Amino acid sequence: MDVAVVGLGATGLAAVLEARRRGATVAAYDSGRLGGGATGRNAGFLLAGTADFYHRRRDRELYGLTLDEMDRMMAETPTVISRTGSVRRPRSLEEHEDCAAHYQALRDDGFPAELERDGSMIVPTDGSFHPLARASLLAAAARDNEAVLVENHLVDNFDALEADRVIVAVDGGLERVLPELTGRVRTARLQMLATARTDEVRIGRPVYSRYGYDYWQQLPDGRVVVGGCRDQFPDQSWTTASRPTQAVQAALDCLLREDVGVRNAPVTHRWAGTSSYTDDRRPVCEEIRPNVVAVGAFCGHGNVIASMAGRAAVELALDGRSPLAVALTE
Ligand SMILES: Cc1cc2nc3c(=O)[nH]c(=O)nc-3n(C[C@H](O)[C@H](O)[C@H](O)COP(=O)(O)OP(=O)(O)OC[C@H]3O[C@@H](n4cnc5c(N)ncnc54)[C@H](O)[C@@H]3O)c2cc1C
Structure with missing residues (x-):
């Protein structure tokens, strides 16, 4: 099976590695430099959960999956990740109440969280990382594993890739690459x-x-x-x-x-x-055209989710179904 991946950020690299692990032949393209999109420009926060605060969506299983994913990322690239914890610092009275509800929901569902005297919440399982350094390490692993990674190659015609399956792993500008997502993304x-x-x-x-x-x-x-x-x-x-x-x-x-x-x-x-x-803050991970899977729209919260979504996109592309994609998007 020939798989083409469009986008060499965190999502695309996760997809490349997973597709190679599954035995596919992989070529991946980026219109700019590897990690030159959001992956190499972001703040480096590693936060469990989704773009919605835990008490809003209250999806215990998905929160657990994101914690597992951070462990996985840590095992994969230990030198560029620190599990320091994170701090949510409320500004207004209303946000203090929201932060307290956030803390309580995490604690009630068995997840670690601490509330400070000033009303800030610490989540000790979160952390931070160097996203571009991680992308470089993943790219080196992908190349060692015989994936072909091509920089400075804009893809504007999926047919020209001559692949059995195409995975479009583009976060910012996803609706430009796939105009059928306009209005939704x-x-x-x-x-x-x-x-x-x-x-x-x-x-x-x-x-x-x-x-x-x-x-x-x-x-x-x-x-x-x-x-x-x-x-x-x-x-x-x-x-x-x-x-x-x-x-x-x-x-x-x-x-x-x-x-x-x-x-x-x-x-x-x-x-x-x-x-x-x-609008519903759920990412996109679906077959959007025959044999073309779209993955992205992480709502500014992609550092952990992208890694999962890249693998889910490969499951969708190769198996036609992905429980992980369902967990992420529904
Ligand atoms: C300033 C900023 C701060 C952020 N901070 C955080 C944070 O602290 N924590 C967090 O969880 N998330 C954060 N995010 C979000 C997170 O960075 C992204 O969700 C994540 O990096 C998305 O990875 P990606 O691989 O899907 O997309 P990208 O890294 O954007 O990669 C997509 C790639 O596709 C390429 N591409 C696009 N169109 C084409 C085409 N037609 N042909 C070929 N290649 C193409 C682009 O050049 C790009 O390199 C932040 C985002 C930004 C912008």
């Missing part, structure tokens, strides 16, 4: 910045706030990365463009200086990336 631009190394703060775990719209962490080398604020500028956010904008970056500057507490360290990098969303 839409792409957002997410922006970030990074500072020089600083001793001004010591942030031991990745932090998210304002219902996940704002997020930051300190990297092992002391630099601080901050992302978010996109909800404040919807006209600049619902787009497939991936250049940073002045207004969102100015808001990120305020977040860095006022909330994160980094007053002096200079900002050294500013960037943006895209991720696609669905």
Whole structure:
């Protein structure tokens, strides 16, 4: 069986490895560099669960599967992952109540969580990782395993790939590659910045706030990365463009200086990336055309799910059914 994979991010690489494991011949293509999409531009949070906070969806089985997936990722690429835990830091009174409900639901269902005096919640099983370094390791493993990975190759005609099955593993811009998803999937631009190394703060775990719209962490080398604020500028956010904008970056500057507490360290990098969303916050993983499986729309929460969804897409492509795809999407 010849399988072609479109997209060499976390999802595509997971699909490549799984398809090779299943004995398929695999060629994979990226219009840019390997990991050059959201995979290489993201904040590096590894959070269990889905884009919906646990108490909203309350899917115990799926939450457990994402915890297992983090263990799997850790076993696969131990040098680039730290299980530091994560912090949800509420901003408003309403969010404090929501965070308490989040904590209670996790505890009631037997998952680890701690509530701090200031109302923040720590999930000790979460963590952070270096997403581009992981992608490079996975790509090396795929090449060692005789998969063909082709960079700088835009795919605009699936038939030209001459494969028995095609897996379209594209998160941001999925609806552009597969126009039949227009209306169901839409792409957002997410922006970030990074500072020089600083001793001004010591942030031991990745932090998210304002219902996940704002997020930051300190990297092992002391630099601080901050992302978010996109909800404040919807006209600049619902787009497939991936250049940073002045207004969102100015808001990120305020977040860095006022909330994160980094007053002096200079900002050294500013960037943006895209991720696609669905209204019900369920990802897409389905046969969208005969022999073409679409996988993506992780709603800004793909670091763990992408790895699972890539494998689920291979199950769908090769077996015509995937319990994992059902668990992720229904
Ligand atoms: C700024 C930012 C911060 C984020 N932070 C987090 C976080 O902390 N935690 C978390 O869980 N998630 C986060 N996410 C989301 C997460 O990064 C993504 O969901 C995940 O990386 C998606 O991986 P992917 O492989 O599906 O897509 P991508 O990494 O985007 O890969 C898709 C690839 O497909 C290629 N491609 C597109 N069209 C074509 C074509 N026609 N032909 C060939 N190649 C094509 C692209 O070049 C790209 O390399 C963040 C996203 C962004 C943008």
